Amino acid sequence: MAELADPSVLVDPANWTCPAPLRDQPIVVMGHGGGGTLSAELVEQVFTPAYGNATLAALGDSAVLDLGGARLAFSTDSYVVRPLFFPGGSLGDLAVNGTVNDLAMSGARPAHLSAAFVLEEGVEVAVVERIARALGQAAEAAGVTVVTGDTKVVEAGHGDGVYVTTAGIGLVPDGVDIRPQRARPGDAVIVSGPIGLHGVAIMSVREGLDFGVEVASDTAPLADLVAAVLAATADVHVLRDPTRGGLAASLNEIARASGTGVRLRERDVPVPEAVANACGFLGLDPLYVANEGRLVAFVPRPAADEVLAAMRAHPRGAGAVIVGECVAEHPGMVVVSTGLGGTRVVDMPLGEQLPRIC
Amino acid sequence: MAELADPSVLVDPANWTCPAPLRDQPIVVMGHGGGGTLSAELVEQVFTPAYGNATLAALGDSAVLDLGGARLAFSTDSYVVRPLFFPGGSLGDLAVNGTVNDLAMSGARPAHLSAAFVLEEGVEVAVVERIARALGQAAEAAGVTVVTGDTKVVEAGHGDGVYVTTAGIGLVPDGVDIRPQRARPGDAVIVSGPIGLHGVAIMSVREGLDFGVEVASDTAPLADLVAAVLAATADVHVLRDPTRGGLAASLNEIARASGTGVRLRERDVPVPEAVANACGFLGLDPLYVANEGRLVAFVPRPAADEVLAAMRAHPRGAGAVIVGECVAEHPGMVVVSTGLGGTRVVDMPLGEQLPRIC
Structure with missing residues (x-):
């Protein structure tokens, strides 16, 4: 080491x-998506006031909720990694592992995922298929099932091949x-x-x-x-x-x-x-x-x-x-x-x- | 009338x-996002085989699942509407109403939403804020809370201002x-x-x-x-x-x-x-x-x-x-x-x- x-x-x-903090930044810059101070400012100054509730303000990797007697963890992430395929994985792997890990960080057992694709016109269907398969295999490896999804298409020049957003739900054991x-x-x-x-x-x-x-x-x-x-x-x-x-x-x-x-x-x-x-x-x-x-x-x-x-x-x-x-x-x-x-x-x-x- | x-x-x-069906369409076209035959083919030929499970294959607007003793509906949609603001609403309204309605169509009472933003570098923060506020107000009107979220930023020329993906969970009453x-x-x-x-x-x-x-x-x-x-x-x-x-x-x-x-x-x-x-x-x-x-x-x-x-x-x-x-x-x-x-x-x-x- x-x-x-x-x-x-x-x-x-x-x-x-x-x-x-860099208040009054008038334009979104790449750093707003970086998970640092700029991202935190966007959450604290734009999103939390707009949605206004205590669960969101807790700002964990996932929300923990009581629903119908179950203690649920719920989380989402959009995946816009570039390139789509890289040594050790792909967009499909990240879209599963990133979201199940956010659930796991609250102590939850991840159970189910949603997967929403935003495709750019002109991308090869074979590329979409390769990502979907990687996503399916990663889900199996993580012990979760993809139970619902969506597909939208945007014109060439308004995307970057494939963006995927997954949301996940899992159960938080009692006492955790x-x-x-x-x-x-x-x-x-x-x-x-x-x-x-x-x-x-x-x-x-x-x-x-x-x-x-x-x-x-x-x-x-x-x-x-x-x-x-x-x-x-x-x-x-x-x-x-x-x-x-x-x-x-x-x-x-x-x-x-x-x-x-x-x-x-x-x-x-x-x-x-x-x-x-x-x-x-x-x-x-x-x-x-x-x-x-x-x-x-x-x-x-x-x-x-x-x-x-x-x-x-x-x-x-x-x-x-x-x-x-x-x-x-x-x-x-x-x-x-x-x-x-x-x-x-x-x-x-x-x-x-x-x-x-x- | x-x-x-x-x-x-x-x-x-x-x-x-x-x-x-138009098999072997090699390239994604706008119609693949249109909710018609091309969308259905993408689901049936690409996504369902890749994820392989019965819940997804049921192809409802939302999945209905038993989790921790609760009967949950779970749904997601990406919203890429253009323009972002239009008579009667905005991207923020659609991102709430579209997803809560998908839950409601299984008879569920929608409870919580996630909201993931993909922002294009250069979009005004004020535009993001306006959409987030519309989303928050629509959530309040629909009786749901936005409990978790994410923000990613893509380079100028790889988005269209703002894309939002929401996922929602709700409870399906017994017997429904x-x-x-x-x-x-x-x-x-x-x-x-x-x-x-x-x-x-x-x-x-x-x-x-x-x-x-x-x-x-x-x-x-x-x-x-x-x-x-x-x-x-x-x-x-x-x-x-x-x-x-x-x-x-x-x-x-x-x-x-x-x-x-x-x-x-x-x-x-x-x-x-x-x-x-x-x-x-x-x-x-x-x-x-x-x-x-x-x-x-x-x-x-x-x-x-x-x-x-x-x-x-x-x-x-x-x-x-x-x-x-x-x-x-x-x-x-x-x-x-x-x-x-x-x-x-x-x-x-x-x-x-x-x-x-x-």
Whole structure:
């Protein structure tokens, strides 16, 4: 595991304040879709006031609802990844795994998916079929069924081949209460495996770069891994899959939602050599690179070893490690201890370093 | 109420066969999104084999599922209407009403929505905000809450301002079993009000046409109307909202799913004067023009008068009329008795007459 890219600026967390939000941005820019500060502003300033309800304001990866006596998780994502096919997966895989993982991050067992396609006039039916098959196979692998769907077509020049939006529903077991607000000082921060693979896989094909070894996306369903964790301990505070904006965005969201601080140890963050090399070459920080088959868990320190053992016994969590802890200091802020004995702030990204990663 | 456009071909149903499907269409064309034969082929030849499960194959407007002891309806639609704002509504209204109506057509009480936006780089944030507010207001009017969402951004030239995909969940009351397969000879066919308004409203603004009076879309939530019908009788066989492809597409789907025939009386189909004029001018048949706030109900003839009275007592069903009946003859086929004493086949449309109507 390589070290993270060298920090260009070392900041004392005690003297640091969050940058003011970019209010009154009049035009949508690519960064609004990046899962960082701009995305959060759009949600907080446009969508939440427009819809106005407490469930949405909770801002989890999925909503948890009581309906007809059942405790349901409900989530949606649109997938606009480019290219449609990449090492390790395709739009069809992401459209399943992204949504089932959002459900799983509330502790739910994903059950059913909807799939709505927006097709661009002129795309080959064979391409649509290939994506639909990948989606069907990914659903089977994730243990969910695609039960309803829709297709719209837009004129050539108003799409990009295929966009897919999935929504998912699942059941949250009784007693499970997993959400970003529940992070507490003393929690161990566990990452389920090496980070940065999905983002680097997309970059390598999109930019035509060769990093010596082929890097494949980590796209995978995580509900079984979550079930294994919950079988090891009922005391899981937070789960999150660090997709757009990477581990940095997920940890910042958790820190802000819970009013706690997060402290990472740089040397413990699992960055594969190929990811480190690619990031060095491209000037990126692996903490900000998207993952599609990893989760970060906050669990009380006494339960951490059991959780770690349960993860490592599962194929999707074989590389699980404790990367840091939740602290009472610098609430809402994520810092990383560097190999040099310094500390740097890991801020919320403004947008994604590479748009249309998922 | 004006008569329908004069049929150009009179066909004897006894000597008529369904056109062979257009297999091996190699490229997606606009008609694949039109809700007609091309859409059905895409579902039957591409999506259903790829996902392979019985719920999807039932091809209702929504899936009905047992989950955690609850009987859930689950549905999704993408909305790519152009323009974003039109007389009577906007993309935001359609994104709510279209999905809650799909739920309501299984007899469900819609409860919660997800809303996923695909934004085109460069669109004004104020436009997004206007659509989000319309969506929030429409949700409130429909009695549902928007509980989860997503935003993606695509480069300028790969979208059309704003696309929205909503998914919805609702509860199906015990004992309710409403689906296209349940149509039976002897059922009365009831339409809840005048047809063709949504399609003509979109056409008039898109083509810059002036039909003398402004035609406003009928976009509206229909769950309350459905509840009123179900309070009048438990014996409702089929409900359908005739959106893309109009009444013609919905009736053809019902006839095929149930293996029955449908016979309409042209003079009883409620076509507003302005719709008839616009259709005459544009060479369209009102039976094929989209609606967004109407439903068609199949109920046993003995219950029809009660259902009609219940509909007429509700603002959304004030113009309800019986337009025909379900018959044992010409199974899978819809025919209309013309004012001249003749009969013509109302075939499934190939695609929508005007793309991106919803």
